[in-house]
Amino acid sequence: MPIWLIPALAAGLALYLLGRWWRQRRRLAGRLSAPLSAPERERLRQGIPQADWLDGAQRERWFAQVQRFRHSKRWLACGGHALDEEQRLLIAGLACLLRLQPEAELQPLFPAVREILVYPDAFLVPPLREPLADDGLELVDDEPDERIGEQGPGQVVLSWADVAAALAGDPVNVVIHEFAHALDEENPAGEGAPPMPPELAAEWAEVMGAEYARLQRHRRPPVLDKYGAQSPGEFFGVVSEAYFQQPAALHRHHPALHALLARYYSLQAPSPT
Numbered sequence: 001m002p003i004w005l006i007p008a009l010a011a012g013l014a015l016y017l018l019g020r021w022w023r024q025r026r027r028l029a030g031r032l033s034a035p036l037s038a039p040e041r042e043r044l045r046q047g048i049p050q051a052d053w054l055d056g057a058q059r060e061r062w063f064a065q066v067q068r069f070r071h072s073k074r075w076l077a078c079g080g081h082a083l084d085e086e087q088r089l090l091i092a093g094l095a096c097l098l099r100l101q102p103e104a105e106l107q108p109l110f111p112a113v114r115e116i117l118v119y120p121d122a123f124l125v126p127p128l129r130e131p132l133a134d135d136g137l138e139l140v141d142d143e144p145d146e147r148i149g150e151q152g153p154g155q156v157v158l159s160w161a162d163v164a165a166a167l168a169g170d171p172v173n174v175v176i177h178e179f180a181h182a183l184d185e186e187n188p189a190g191e192g193a194p195p196m197p198p199e200l201a202a203e204w205a206e207v208m209g210a211e212y213a214r215l216q217r218h219r220r221p222p223v224l225d226k227y228g229a230q231s232p233g234e235f236f237g238v239v240s241e242a243y244f245q246q247p248a249a250l251h252r253h254h255p256a257l258h259a260l261l262a263r264y265y266s267l268q269a270p271s272p273t
């Protein structure tokens with residue numbers, strides 16, 4: 001091959017790749033700018049009980065966020081799951097309940113999550129290896145761990161059966177839980193403290209700190225899952241689930257937490273009057 005051909009081929013390849021990248025960007029931009037269809041809006045309103053909490057402006061923001069979410073994340077069906085468009089819509093609908101703050105549509109949407117993996121049911125993960133502090137031995141549990149959800153670098157993993165249970169009113173909401181972890185990850189400076197407006201920080205530290213200590217002391221807590229006592233990060237996941245799945249009970253037993261989460265999420269969950 002003549003030597004002069006190499007730069008010409010390199011330039012041609014670069015032009016081809018640039019053109020392909022540009023066409024992909026335009027396709028994505030087209031999908032993002034197209035609003036949700038009327039049947040999709042209706043399916044969200046019917047399928048997600050918390051849709052009733054939203055006023056008109058919040059509902060419009062929600063629809064826009066769901067559309068962004070659906071088309072900006074990579075979706076992967078795992079374990080033989082048949083992932084369809086309706087499931088994507090409902091998962092996006094639940095996750096975006098966490099990002100309805102004013103002007104949230106102008107901010108990055110779950111930047112810590114690039115892809116969402118969906119299994120048909122609970123899935124197994126390899127056993128954890130936990131080093132023991134003193135003698136350097138490892139405690140090895142041979143049994144794989146069963147999970148209904150997981151959040152890790154760039155990913156959220158979900159069991160569809162448990163998403164469906166949450167939509168039917170189960171107190172466990174794996175989408176809210178894992179995406180609360182994803183919000184938490186946006187602020188590496190503090191576990192259990194996602195990015196928030198500065199005026200909320202003092203109340204957050206006071207209420208979350210006191211309630212976390214209370215859950216750690218409590219043997220049989222009435223609303224909050226004891227799992228939340230493991231760490232401030234799990235506590236944020238568990239209280240977010242309670243806010244969205246059992247708002248009246250949370251208000252009755254933990255009114256300060258209910259009020260704080262209403263402010264943080266800019267979303268007023270029902271409370272008994």
Ligand SMILES: [Zn+2]
Binds near residue numbers: 177181233234237
């Ligand atoms: Zn968790």
